[in-house]
Structure formats: structure tokens, C-alpha cells
Amino acid sequence: MDVTGKIALVTGGGRGIGRGIGLVLARNGADVVVADLNAENAEAVANEIRALGRESMSVALDVTDSDSTESGVRQALERFGRIDILVNNAGTIGAPGWEARETPSEQDWDFIFEVNVKGIVKVTAAVAPHMKERAYGKIINLASIAGRLGTDRNPPYNVSKAGVISLTQSQAFELAPYNINVNAICPGLLWTPMWERVASRTATSPNPEGRSTREVFEGYVKENTPLGREQTPEDIGNLAAFLASDYSLNITGQAINVSGGFFMN
């Protein structure tokens, strides 16, 4: 999984899965641009990466805003001269207040689609021309096992992640002539601030036993995961590093589950 000397940009890199991916890429030799809506978190992760002996910079960036993404990518290019690896990780489970809604609102649909799908389109549009010029690039989109099967829990999120899988295939076709691989990772169940929001969604998850959000999560993992354990940001980072390395030169347009066996397709 050697990515020595490569330059990576990770959106939503300030916490959770994005932080884990950034750290694993750095441990495998990459210098990392940590891009996030939350500049303070991004800078804290950049510091962790520097402590590993790699170069890093943080960039404040909103994937839903073209001006912001273009400016963030420009700053990264000014500092490092190129981007070899783009990880489109920034994502959301719902608009503010989603936890309390029985049925996701139109605002949830729009918000989720803006971040999870159009965000990838915008950041990729800013980065891909530079990869094309150099005829080299690895793009990794964060989908989800939620994109594999519809459920009644959060349709807009499921649809957005099915959209990410489809978008990954389209981007793979479009960018293949330029030697750019595009793949998606479908994480399973990870205890991040995002899943904490899921577990606290009392509107559709009756919780008469008064379990803590962590206990709700652990119950769900136990019920649904053949391997019986939650996934970690490092698990996702390990696949990202493989897809970013030249060990995966002939893999493109794929969506790969890292889910302990939850959904085997």
C-alpha cells in the first residue's frame, strides 16, 4: 500500500473516517491536505500528520460551494504543485434537526444531495483537470452500505449513496482515458459523530430501555454484522491506501464494502 511521495487531498478530513483515511495515507508515505468545513478540526489533524513526519496543510473548504472548493484546491496546488489522490469523504446524514423528524423533510433531501453527491461533483471538477494534465490520478469516493439497499430509515441518505456508486462508475468511464482510477468505498458501521446522530434519532428508533446512543449502535452492529465487530476509520483508510496505491492499477469503477459482512454484494 505504498503511497510514498504522493500528495493526497481528503475532504471532511477533520474528524471521523476522513481523519482515519488521512492518517493511514500519511503512515503509508503520502503528504496530506486536510480539507474540511471545520478549519480548527482540519488543522488539528494536519498537526497529527506532521507529527508522523509527513507534510500536511489544512484547508477550510465547503464542498457545496464551487468558489470555496476551487479556492481550497488552488491553495493545495500552490503549496504542493499537484494532487495525486483525491478522497471525496465529506458527507452528511441529514440537515440540522433531522434527528427529530419522523420523515425526512424536503430540506433533508436537498441538503444531503448537495453535500453527498453534488459535493463530489464539485470537488472532482476542481481537481480532475490537473490530474488529466499529468495523466495520473486516484479518486476515491465515500459511498456506504446504505447505498446497496433501500430501507425506510433514511431514504434520502440511501438514495444519495446509491448515487455516489453510480457517479463513481460514470467518473471512472470519463476519466479512464487519462489514467485516472475512480473507485468507491462502502463503509459499514463506524462509531463517529455521524452514527451518534443516527443513534439519537428517537423519531424512528423507539428506545424504551433507555439505552445510550453507544448501546444502540452496539446492538445494531451485533444484529447485522456477521463478523460481529464495528469497523474503524483505519479499516476504511487501509482500503483507501490500497486504492490510492499502484497495487490497484487495474481496478476502476468499483464499489467495495468494508462492513464485516453486512451486505455481501
Ligand SMILES: NC(=O)c1ccc[n+]([C@@H]2O[C@H](COP(=O)([O-])OP(=O)(O)OC[C@H]3O[C@@H](n4cnc5c(N)ncnc54)[C@H](O)[C@@H]3O)[C@@H](O)[C@H]2O)c1
Ligand atoms: N460512520 C459510518 O458508519 C459511515 C458508514 C458509511 C458511510 N459513511 C460515510 O463516510 C463519510 C464520513 O463519515 P463520518 O462518519 O466520518 O462522518 P462525520 O460526520 O463524523 O464527519 C464528516 C466530516 O465531513 C465534514 N463536512 C460535512 N459537510 C461538509 C462540507 N459541506 N464541506 C466540507 N466538509 C464537510 C464535517 O465537518 C466532518 O469533519 C461520509 O461520506 C459518510 O456518509 C459513514
